Amino acid sequence: MFNARLCLPFTRLIFLRTWRLWLLLLGTFAVCAPYCQASPRIAGPAVCILSMILLFLFGALAMVDPQEQGASGFPLYLQQLPLNDREVVLWPMAISAGLTLLVGIAISVFILGPFAQTWWLGPYLAANACLLQTTSWLPMRRPELRSALSLALVVSTVSGPVMVGLDVAKPLGLAVGFLVVLVFSMGLSVRGVARARHGLALVGSPDRADYRIPSSPPFRTPVATQQWLEARQNGKVMGVLTVMLLVLFGGISLFSLIEPSESLTVLGARVSTPLVVLASLALTVPPFFGYGGCCGSEKDNLAKDRSLVPFLALRPLTNLQIIEAKIRMTVSQAARLSLLTLAAAMLILCLPVEIDGHRQCSLLSLLSVMKSRDWIGFLALYVFVVLEGIKASISNIWCALGRLPGWALVVLGMTPLGILAILILRLVTHPGEIPTAIAWLPNVVFALAALKLAVLVPATIHLRRRRLVPVALLIKWFAGCSIAGVTLYVAAAATIPAAQYGRAALAAQVFAFLPLARMALAPTFVHRGRHQ
């Protein structure tokens, strides 16, 4: 199947040109790994560092060329090689699978240990690396499908270790499952890339003749037009993501199989935790996506800053109008999605909950988790996040100047996955904490939702008086930092106690929430980006 003559240049191309930095980091880590095993004190930071390296490695292994939504992300430089479809697809997949397998084994041996219990990590990582490639390379007529597939990938990433941790699945059975996934994803990738490479029609392509033109009235204002653009671009994906997240968390909740003694008592009735989690997530997931407007704005800014796309850059709006449009987008999207759920969230936070024989309202129980030293920590973290916000603003200026390197954008984009990886690793090694983590998840989400409300209301009020747009921006900025600060601390303190979690993991969480602050800052730099 593989053309031996081409293997060497192929390998050299991929390894030396694309992955050399990450391989160097992995090598360095392998050298240091035995010390990690010897000293539990540095194992925590080591896990964090490894998680980040793994994330970068996974990003590099995906080998994705940025394409228009729906198109295949298979790199053009590979498509053009004089190889048949199987060779051009399977060789990079084999390299990815082999490399991640080795990394997984190294982690099992040197960090997690003992190998006899954690050997399944290798096939697990290999299967996920291949799935990531498949997801990125498949051409899809509907971009929502890619989001759904990506989320399915996250489900698989999360559910594997959780199932092992909870003894739902045996490692051997799971490893066989991973291998099946690996082979399946390879087959699917070959078919997908072949379609992209040879311009074959996609299955499920909508027939143009079937499309009926809706009779829509003209937009009243430019701001309304811009809002429509955002909703049209991100609206469907947002809905799919919301549903998929519900399925994801619901699935985890059902798998957790919490003991009856750990169920919660709400208003005198005993309710199983998974049910509470499901019900609360149904109410609280949408507010997260209120940030969709901000995400869109950020993309908009980058597009203008980097290439001055005329379509976006030449709208006849003043800078203030653009900023206003962006804030309005955020406010209206968040309001549409979250006002009801916010009200419900506030109500639920006030409901009495019985934990360990103590009956108190959910909010108070959350606060009681935080001891005085935690409050000091919270304050310190808040200051840290504000400082990080300033740092983020500097990176925004760099963006505006077009000097932010690609890898830095990857770092900012991948950090939320970093926290996920850290959490997974933590839960794999401490499966006993899984029920606690799940039980506290809604509280974290509620806290975020409530704080978001605190941002949106003053911003909306100020927006009604046009002159105060800068004030609304200021509020948005500081509140964005507050959201990040509080959320990260609540997540750290309530989900997994800080003392057990390790400072390094906490710092990684701080880092993980930086994109939030970045989003809040985005509109400030429109002017800078527009005129360089």
Added chain:
Amino acid sequence: MTDVIKIEGLTRKFGEKAALQNVSLTLQKGKVLGLIGENGAGKTTLIKHILGLLNAQEGTVRVFGLDPVEDPAGVLGSVGYLAEEDGLPGWMRVHELQRFYQGFYPAWDQRYAEELRERFNIDRRATIKQLSKGQRARVGLMAALAYRPDLLVLDEPSSGLDPIVRREILTSIVRTVAGENRSVLFSSHLLSEVELVADDVAMIRGGEILFCDSLDAVKQSHRRITLRFHSDRTAAPEITDAFGWEGFGQEWTCLFSGHGPTFEANANLAGAEILEQQWLTLDEIFLARSPTEVQHV
């Protein structure tokens, strides 16, 4: 006549590289200005300044008497722009694009937009990504024209448009726009097209404007002249305003840009008489002015 665009002493540097050097340019109402120059000459940078996408480091840029950076809404609301790379979102359908533009431009004429769409043979239901490059360029042209802008800026439109659109449609549209007392800035390296539609021509090279005048004046000021010297010459002679010498012995041909009688006097002083004079086409002027041609000669 009112100046639609007035640029004075515009200089722009990207790092150490000067993209524009002391550029001065004027476009009057109802005129078509052809901006010609080779790739990398600074045409797009100049246009970005006109659109307010770049801030002038030195000099001033005024469009309709306004600073496009300070008042983007005032300027861009009256400017139609067709870029070499359109950046139109692939997911958007043609009728959605029309609605989108309509939201930003109160003067959008939907009937005219539909007329143009039908003329360009574009399906309303098609998504932008389903269209070919040429069709996308036509959609871009439709969007740039449908609100009847006072200034139409076409940045290398020929690279995307097929010959039929270029010849029949673009030319007639540009002339129609100018006929309605609106102005057009037309950047291109296809000089035959510029020659067809432009009233004024500006040539830019290395960020500097070499000349900016009416098309007739530019053509009349450039000539190919054949000279006969009284004695054989082994090297090209040096006469003011003459360049691109070719020939040997007594007969030499040069390109000339400047004042005719002065050249005649200078040639006489150098011991030569004029045998023949030919007017140059815009293509020939462009080639003569481009550095590669000079080196070749």
